[in-house]
Amino acid sequence: MSDFSNQTILVTGASSGIGLASAQAYLDKNAKRVYIVGRNAQKLELAQAQLGERAIALVADVGNLAQLEQMARKIRHNGDTLDVLFANAGIAENNLIGSTTEAAFDAIFDTNVKGVFFTVQSLLPLMKLGGNIVLNASVAAHKGMQNLSLYSASKAAVRSFARTWCNDLKAQKIRVNTISPGVTLTPILQTGLKMTEQQIADFSRYLQDVVPLGRMADPTEIAAAVLFLSSSAASFVNGVELSVDGGMTQI
Ligand SMILES: NC(=O)c1ccc[n+]([C@@H]2O[C@H](COP(=O)([O-])OP(=O)(O)OC[C@H]3O[C@@H](n4cnc5c(N)ncnc54)[C@H](OP(=O)(O)O)[C@@H]3O)[C@@H](O)[C@H]2O)c1
Numbered sequence: 001m002s003d004f005s006n007q008t009i010l011v012t013g014a015s016s017g018i019g020l021a022s023a024q025a026y027l028d029k030n031a032k033r034v035y036i037v038g039r040n041a042q043k044l045e046l047a048q049a050q051l052g053e054r055a056i057a058l059v060a061d062v063g064n065l066a067q068l069e070q071m072a073r074k075i076r077h078n079g080d081t082l083d084v085l086f087a088n089a090g091i092a093e094n095n096l097i098g099s100t101t102e103a104a105f106d107a108i109f110d111t112n113v114k115g116v117f118f119t120v121q122s123l124l125p126l127m128k129l130g131g132n133i134v135l136n137a138s139v140a141a142h143k144g145m146q147n148l149s150l151y152s153a154s155k156a157a158v159r160s161f162a163r164t165w166c167n168d169l170k171a172q173k174i175r176v177n178t179i180s181p182g183v184t185l186t187p188i189l190q191t192g193l194k195m196t197e198q199q200i201a202d203f204s205r206y207l208q209d210v211v212p213l214g215r216m217a218d219p220t221e222i223a224a225a226v227l228f229l230s231s232s233a234a235s236f237v238n239g240v241e242l243s244v245d246g247g248m249t250q251i
Pocket of ligand 1: 012013014015016017018019037038039040041043044060061062063088089090091092111115136137138139180181182183184185186187188189191
C-alpha cells in the first residue's frame with residue numbers, strides 16, 4: 001500500500017531533519033523521482049549526494065514567489081508532474097511578546113505561512129489528478145508554549161489551510177492532510193531555537209514527564225506518518241491533522 005513506484009514527489013525543506021528523512025523514505029519505497037527543495041545550495045547538494053540520483057535538488061526560498069515559479073518551470077521543463085507534494089519547509093524562532101520586531105514577525109510568517117500558501121499555489125498546476133498534499137504543522141499550534149506565539153500561530157494557519165484546501169481541490173480529487181509532529185530531534189532545535197546541547201538534554205528530561213511516550217521523536221518516525229498520509233493506504237483520509245507526538249497533545 002505504501003509503495004511509491006512511478007511516483008514523482010516534491011519535498012520542501014528536504015536538506016535536513018524531517019524533510020530529508022521523508023525524501024529518503026519515499027526513495028526507499030521506490031519513488032521514481034524526489035525533488036528536494038531548500039534555500040542553502042551547499043546543504044541541498046550534500047542531501048542530494050546522500051539520497052542518490054533519483055533525488056533532484058532545486059534551490060528556492062519558499063517565501064519568494066518568483067523563486068517558486070522558477071522552480072515550477074524547471075519541473076515542467078523536465079516533463080514531470082507531481083503525485084505528492086510535502087510542504088514541509090519551516091523555521092522556528094522564539095519571540096518574546098513585548099520585544100518582538102516586525103522583521104522577526106515577517107520572517108516566521110514569510111516562510112511558514114506565505115511560503116506554504118505559495119508553494120501549493122505555484123505547484124498546483126503540476127499536481128496530478130488524484131494526487132495529494134501533506135502540510136507540516138506542529139504540536140505548537142495546540143499548546144501555549146512560552147515564547148513561541150508567532151511560530152504557534154503560523155502553524156495554526158497551516159492546519160487551517162489543509163481544512164479549506166481539501167474542499168477547494170475536490171474537483172482535482174487532491175487530498176490535503178496535515179502532519180503535526182511533536183518535538184523531534186532535528187537541527188531546528190539548535191539553528192532555530194538556539195538551544196545548546198545542555199538545554200536539549202534538559203528539555204529531553206522535561207519531555208519524559210509531559211509526553212506519554214516520554215521522549216522526542218526521531219525524524220524517521222515523522223517521515224513514516226507522512227508516507228502513510230500520502231500513500232494509497234490513506235486513500236479516504238482527507239483534511240485531517242495527524243498528531244505524531246507520542247501523545248503529547250492527547251492528554
Ligand atoms: N523538529 C521539531 O521538533 C518539529 C516539530 C514540529 C514541527 N516541525 C516542523 O517540521 C518542519 C521541518 O523542520 P525540521 O525540524 O526538520 O528542521 P530543519 O532540520 O531545520 O529543516 C528545515 C528545512 O527547511 C528548509 N527551509 C527553511 N526555510 C526555508 C525557506 N524559506 N525556503 C525553503 N526551505 C527552507 C531548511 O533548509 P535551508 O536552511 O537550506 O533553507 C531545511 O531543509 C518545519 O516546518 C518545522 O516547523 C518540527
